[in-house]
Amino acid sequence: xxxxxxxLLAALVVLIYALHQDFWNWDRIEPLICGFLxxxxxxxxxxxxxxxxxxxxxxxxxxxxxLDQLEKSEARxxxxxxxxx
Amino acid sequence: xxxxxxxxxYLAIVIYIGIFAFRKGKTSGExxxxxxxxxxxxxxxxSLFGTNMTAFAILxxxxxxxxxxxxxxxxxxxxxxxxxxxxxxxxxxxxWALGKQHGHMTQVQYFRDRWECSFTGTLIFAxxxxxxxxxxxxxxxxGGQTLEALTTIMGPDGKPKMFEVLHxxxxxxxxxxxxxxxxxxxxxxxxxMSYVFFGGMRGxxxxxxxxxxxxxxxGTAAFILIGKNLGGFDTLVQNxxxxxKTAPLLTRARIPVExxxxxxxxxxxxxxxxxxxIMCMTAKKASAFRKTVIFYPICIMLIWLPSVFLGLVAAxxxxxxxxxxxxDVILRLLTENTSTVLAGVLGAAIMACVMASxxxxxxLCTMFTEDIFAYYGGKERFGEKAQVxxxxxxxxLVTTVAYLIALxxxxxxxxxxxxxxxxxxxxxxxxxVMLAALFWKRSNKWGALAAVLWVTLTxxxxxxxxxxxxxxxxxxxxxxxxxxxxxxxLLVRTPGNITxxxxxxxxxMVLGSALLMVIVSLLTPPPSAATINKYFPKNN
Numbered sequence: 001x002x003x004x005x006x007x008l009l010a011a012l013v014v015l016i017y018a019l020h021q022d023f024w025n026w027d028r029i030e031p032l033i034c035g036f037l038x039x040x041x042x043x044x045x046x047x048x049x050x051x052x053x054x055x056x057x058x059x060x061x062x063x064x065x066x067l068d069q070l071e072k073s074e075a076r077x078x079x080x081x082x083x084x085x
Numbered sequence: 086x087x088x089x090x091x092x093x094x095y096l097a098i099v100i101y102i103g104i105f106a107f108r109k110g111k112t113s114g115e116x117x118x119x120x121x122x123x124x125x126x127x128x129x130x131x132s133l134f135g136t137n138m139t140a141f142a143i144l145x146x147x148x149x150x151x152x153x154x155x156x157x158x159x160x161x162x163x164x165x166x167x168x169x170x171x172x173x174x175x176x177x178x179x180x181w182a183l184g185k186q187h188g189h190m191t192q193v194q195y196f197r198d199r200w201e202c203s204f205t206g207t208l209i210f211a212x213x214x215x216x217x218x219x220x221x222x223x224x225x226x227x228g229g230q231t232l233e234a235l236t237t238i239m240g241p242d243g244k245p246k247m248f249e250v251l252h253x254x255x256x257x258x259x260x261x262x263x264x265x266x267x268x269x270x271x272x273x274x275x276x277x278m279s280y281v282f283f284g285g286m287r288g289x290x291x292x293x294x295x296x297x298x299x300x301x302x303x304g305t306a307a308f309i310l311i312g313k314n315l316g317g318f319d320t321l322v323q324n325x326x327x328x329x330k331t332a333p334l335l336t337r338a339r340i341p342v343e344x345x346x347x348x349x350x351x352x353x354x355x356x357x358x359x360x361x362x363i364m365c366m367t368a369k370k371a372s373a374f375r376k377t378v379i380f381y382p383i384c385i386m387l388i389w390l391p392s393v394f395l396g397l398v399a400a401x402x403x404x405x406x407x408x409x410x411x412x413d414v415i416l417r418l419l420t421e422n423t424s425t426v427l428a429g430v431l432g433a434a435i436m437a438c439v440m441a442s443x444x445x446x447x448x449l450c451t452m453f454t455e456d457i458f459a460y461y462g463g464k465e466r467f468g469e470k471a472q473v474x475x476x477x478x479x480x481x482l483v484t485t486v487a488y489l490i491a492l493x494x495x496x497x498x499x500x501x502x503x504x505x506x507x508x509x510x511x512x513x514x515x516x517x518v519m520l521a522a523l524f525w526k527r528s529n530k531w532g533a534l535a536a537v538l539w540v541t542l543t544x545x546x547x548x549x550x551x552x553x554x555x556x557x558x559x560x561x562x563x564x565x566x567x568x569x570x571x572x573x574x575l576l577v578r579t580p581g582n583i584t585x586x587x588x589x590x591x592x593x594m595v596l597g598s599a600l601l602m603v604i605v606s607l608l609t610p611p612p613s614a615a616t617i618n619k620y621f622p623k624n625n
Contacts, residue, residue, distance in 0.1 A: 013171070020164060020349060023342065029326050029335040036318035038335040041155040041393070044163040048386035051167040055378040058174055067371035070182050 009062050016054050089236040091429025096276045099292045103280025106288030117285035117473045118451040119367050126373035128294050133364050134384045135293030136444040148412035150396025154334035160348040162389035166382030168352035174378045176356045177365035179523045184366035192362045193456040199522050202530035210456045216508045224442025225491040228273025229266040234416035236263035270491050277443045278484040282477050289443045308391040314422040325401050343587030350591045354512035360448035450479040514540040514594035521602045526621050532606030536598040547583050547590045554578040
């Protein structure tokens, strides 16, 4: 997978961080999402899902390659018998 | 009494897990303290998440939502759902790699080697150990509160039975419990101590995994059943919205904008908590981190959303509770709205989160044995077996002291305040130190020393200001009070905090720490070329 440009990913992280400050929902109760979740709470629940999506993007396009190299070199070593917890 | 029996059964299971882990374990330090760096990806995710879920997450969040409304989710959960996985992604993975490459088991071991320093490492050890202790106490306090609430003596109508008690010459009505706070806290402390003592990291990770699964499964059931029993959440919310006293809880009216922003700095603390950093070194493969960072925000949502929402529901059901009293609202809802057996199972699930102090206790003992005992020659002199036993003795000592303090502090400090005041801000302000160590070659021990001193001084300073302003502290809902009227609103006292121009001290602590790290490092000599090459090899 070709890594995305770091500045693009950094901008995405900053954008999502900024979206946390949803001042437009501050004093609103309605609409009630699913009939019972005030909009301010529903927004932040959706924000949690957005954070998960961001992490998926980072894992896919910005994963530190040295970790995989280390894992490979570890695997090449004679394996000690350990307890797989 | 049935809920209590279910909880006792649960406690017996976790002790068994600890003993089972003991049987599977080896005698080496790395096995006891890090489970031989062998955790699989699901165990790693669930145990890391379980480690972060404490009494604070369940009891504190619902209690705080009861007082301050829906904004509590945004303050802590959604901010944590973004920042914590980011820190695990950028810092946790690197710590894992360094542990594999160089054998580090604690943050201080890494700092000492990375910056060729002994004193700064010892200082960081002392500071982090001091900040970890309140977290452990919270676990014991939460355990006492949970068991007490779950064993409330009920009347024939299914409601808590009221007893007449003489208080200062006046007769008052209050609940009674089969298991008191003192006995409950003691039992939790004993159980945690047992499985950490026997099982070490493997036992702790397995118990945390079991606890997280239990909570995720039964927490959802509790949420649905409470809603059903109370006539549906839509009706409850409409009632809250129609009442002028509770309607602000459905907005963020009780949370200032500056405070909401400040809280996004708090989750930086997570990776700096020694138990989280140490746990990052237990993964067998780097790939375990992929799953963890993606699912982490979802796990947070699954736990915090019901907790915060039930705090709101409780505001309609039990109006008029003061901040300290609202910490157990979720348990009150549980005992009054579910069957006794289910209340017990769900109580056990809550207990699971409350008992997250296990990994803090283990981390403290890992730090002591690695950063002090081994570093100052104990391991060489007495051998690895003695090191592990020193760790075990330390587990007993720490748990006993935590229990005694929890008894002393009963009713004196809310779970949430205690955690925030002593630990979270301080650990968050140490994050720039870790970032500099990992990503900035030029950073050095002097920069780290300056940052650590800054963190210490600002923590002591804000604590001092908090203490001297107790008398003028406004009540919840009242406007903040300027601490020094000549400075206007620069330093003000809110009901639960000190703020600087409206922002929490953590913002300035983090920024100051980062600034000092950079400036002082640039003004002083860098680490040797050999050390820099060791940690930043040219081919990377």
